[in-house]
Amino acid sequence: MSLGTKRLGKELAKISKSLPPGITLVKADDLQEWLLDIQVLDQNPIYAGETYRLKFRFGKQYPIEPPEVVFTKQENRPIPMHPHIYSNGIICLDLLGSSGWSPVQNVESVCMSIQSMLTGNTKNHRPEGDADFVSTNKARPKDIEFYYHDNEV
Amino acid sequence: MDSDEDFLSTLSSDDDIMLDDSENDDMSNGDEFDDAFDEDPDDEPDLGLQKQKTPVAYDIGFKVYSPGDIQQQQEDMMNEVNMILEMSKEDAAILLRHFRWNKERLIEDFMDNSDKVVEAAGIVTSVANPPQLETLDGFMCDICCDDDEGLKSFAMKCGHRYCVNCYRHYLTQKIREEGEAARIQCPAEGCSRIIDARSLDLLVTPELSDRYQELLNRTYVEDKDTLKWCPAPDCENAVECGIKKKELDKVCNSTIEKNGGCNHMTCRKCKHEFCWMCMGLWSEHGTSWYNCNRFEEKSGTDARDAQAKSRVSLERYLHYYNRYANHEQSARLDKDMYTKTEKKMVQLQSASGMSWIEVQYLNSASQALQTCRQTLKWTYAFAFYLARNNLTEIFEDNQKDLELAVENLSEMFEKPISELADSKLKDTAENLANGMSPNKL
Numbered sequence: 001m002s003l004g005t006k007r008l009g010k011e012l013a014k015i016s017k018s019l020p021p022g023i024t025l026v027k028a029d030d031l032q033e034w035l036l037d038i039q040v041l042d043q044n045p046i047y048a049g050e051t052y053r054l055k056f057r058f059g060k061q062y063p064i065e066p067p068e069v070v071f072t073k074q075e076n077r078p079i080p081m082h083p084h085i086y087s088n089g090i091i092c093l094d095l096l097g098s099s100g101w102s103p104v105q106n107v108e109s110v111c112m113s114i115q116s117m118l119t120g121n122t123k124n125h126r127p128e129g130d131a132d133f134v135s136t137n138k139a140r141p142k143d144i145e146f147y148y149h150d151n152e153v
Numbered sequence: 154m155d156s157d158e159d160f161l162s163t164l165s166s167d168d169d170i171m172l173d174d175s176e177n178d179d180m181s182n183g184d185e186f187d188d189a190f191d192e193d194p195d196d197e198p199d200l201g202l203q204k205q206k207t208p209v210a211y212d213i214g215f216k217v218y219s220p221g222d223i224q225q226q227q228e229d230m231m232n233e234v235n236m237i238l239e240m241s242k243e244d245a246a247i248l249l250r251h252f253r254w255n256k257e258r259l260i261e262d263f264m265d266n267s268d269k270v271v272e273a274a275g276i277v278t279s280v281a282n283p284p285q286l287e288t289l290d291g292f293m294c295d296i297c298c299d300d301d302e303g304l305k306s307f308a309m310k311c312g313h314r315y316c317v318n319c320y321r322h323y324l325t326q327k328i329r330e331e332g333e334a335a336r337i338q339c340p341a342e343g344c345s346r347i348i349d350a351r352s353l354d355l356l357v358t359p360e361l362s363d364r365y366q367e368l369l370n371r372t373y374v375e376d377k378d379t380l381k382w383c384p385a386p387d388c389e390n391a392v393e394c395g396i397k398k399k400e401l402d403k404v405c406n407s408t409i410e411k412n413g414g415c416n417h418m419t420c421r422k423c424k425h426e427f428c429w430m431c432m433g434l435w436s437e438h439g440t441s442w443y444n445c446n447r448f449e450e451k452s453g454t455d456a457r458d459a460q461a462k463s464r465v466s467l468e469r470y471l472h473y474y475n476r477y478a479n480h481e482q483s484a485r486l487d488k489d490m491y492t493k494t495e496k497k498m499v500q501l502q503s504a505s506g507m508s509w510i511e512v513q514y515l516n517s518a519s520q521a522l523q524t525c526r527q528t529l530k531w532t533y534a535f536a537f538y539l540a541r542n543n544l545t546e547i548f549e550d551n552q553k554d555l556e557l558a559v560e561n562l563s564e565m566f567e568k569p570i571s572e573l574a575d576s577k578l579k580d581t582a583e584n585l586a587n588g589m590s591p592n593k594l
Contacts, residue, residue, distance in 0.1 A: 003322055006297055006298055006299055009298075063296055098330075098331060103295075103323060
């Protein structure tokens, strides 16, 4: 039994029952990969009426190590436009990197952080160098060293 | 970083000068002494010998320390602090690390306000309450969600309590995977309490403790101003050398490799956040992330040391001077062109069947070019003395526009006669001439 089994079990039990508004659990068949949908609830014109899909992947070290969290694209589930979100779905957010992560964070708190990161955003564009990054990056999201601390976006 | 090398070499040459000076003083004293005693002409060879003994300019004293020596040095310092301040060796170690092995500052600050120092370094003062593992009723670990009875838990003074197992995993991750030691923080989000060696010993296996100790040794060398690791691969020795002085205050001088897309960098060791493009403070970027094209005046220079600062100002000067000189050179070339303009006009007249009046635009274009070059040249001198503000930006935008238009015109001028009949050249020249005259800049 790996470290995170019990923890993930409890997390799943909790989020199956209730989640904050705008966040819904889509799929959690095992303790390796979960899918959640998020919506931006206020009237931010960039995200109005859209639903986005997040994919969580938990490593053996979760929750000591952060989970891998990316947006995945499919029909009716685009990648949200944001200066910290690449068009391949990789999210540049400090709490998803090893230095910003705390084992006390959980799936729900990560979803809420991402939701608020979208809510507060006013810039309808991708990160600079998005095309280059998307075509050249082969590293796993958590091995990429970017860190963001600003809460303004 | 280049600037570091420069910095070091400048420093070393300073040292050399000092060294030479003192050496010369000694020598001259010695000479006087000799002279006073005897005026034997046989002195000469001796003098020559003495001169040979003078250390060569690049020969700077250094010492090499083995891992054992490094350990010993730390022990010595701990013992010293332990004696002066009457505290345990472990606490002395924590304090020394907290003060980055600056013993003098530690003792001074401790004498000043011991409670504050002890608190900041994260030492548990009361002997009655050393860190220990506890079993509490109804405790649930926030990390693994385990709430079994008899679950052993641990918390530092900050009170963030987690089960021993999770704490152990957390520390293993930090020490093994992330190579951290002296500054491992409490697992709670936003809690900056540093885990001390005694708490760590309580929680992890001896094997991990060894690794922790090794990493601590490393931070000793990295923290000490005069020590540096031997650059040879796999060499465990450290080198002490007087010229290696870290005056980079906030930036810790470790080499950093960028492997991702963002320009926002955070140093793992000192947590300094900076922009990859300009090396300036990240916080000063405000909301213009990704967008660092400014020739920064403040943060970049602040982040670098004094030597680099002068380098930056030189670079800045060269940035403007090169452009100034470039326009001057171009103006000269355009002038040569002007002398040939009349000939061109005649050629164009016969080639295109335009009248003499009609080909006059070539002449006016050439004159516009001259005036524009002259103006552009001096805008760079002007910009060099400008303070940075919004108006400067508008100025630079105008400058850029003019530069673009001038280069276009200059390029058209160099085209063969057959293409010159194109009305674009005429328009551009006229626009430029018009744009210049009402003193737009």
